[in-house]
Amino acid sequence: GQQLNQSPQSMFIQEGEDVSMNCTSSSIFNTWLWYKQDPGEGPVLLIALYKAGELTSNGRLTAQFGITRKDSFLNISASIPSDVGIYFCAGQLFPNSGYALNFGKGTSLLVTP
């Protein structure tokens, strides 16, 4: 699959701080998705991005699809302890094609009260 470079690998922050993570790729993707995975669970979709330049919010989460279609960032504002988990970016090369998602390596987020 295509390589997605996700950073940072891990973050250790205090409750209330803002968080930012990003993904880049050498390939152009048609769709960028951000997932959160809790231990022992499957990934849960946070935000889906379909258009270059698109900026989408979901509560305290904001994500943008880069204008070149090769990158995306996810911001979490005013973090809370339940934000703890692993966040993955995922890209899909072709819409409605049945192609599987390509995942980044994940960002592990720890939030202290």
Added chain:
Amino acid sequence: GAVVSQHPSWVICKSGTSVKIECRSLDFQATTMFWYRQFPKQSLMLMATSNEGSKATYEQGVEKDKFLINHASLTLSTLTVTSAHPEDSSFYICSARLQGSEGYTFGSGTRLTVV
């Protein structure tokens, strides 16, 4: 929303035995399902893509005779790990692509431990 039910959530088996993992799409039909494997502290690695009524497409390096995938209906896909060995111990996750959309939904995963 669309839900994929994956069972079992965890299984421990003896080396040399086979284990079957099921994924069912609830309230929707999944023409395509994906099977991933995830080792501790690592990302999801695609193992194979299964399409209803046809043979699965395996990723490079994944043994099709060891990881048998059956997608006999639009709501059920199974992964059977045959002759399991300790190195097969991992977290296996299925995912379904929603028909007519670009959405994907994931099962809750199966923790396989081979002893």
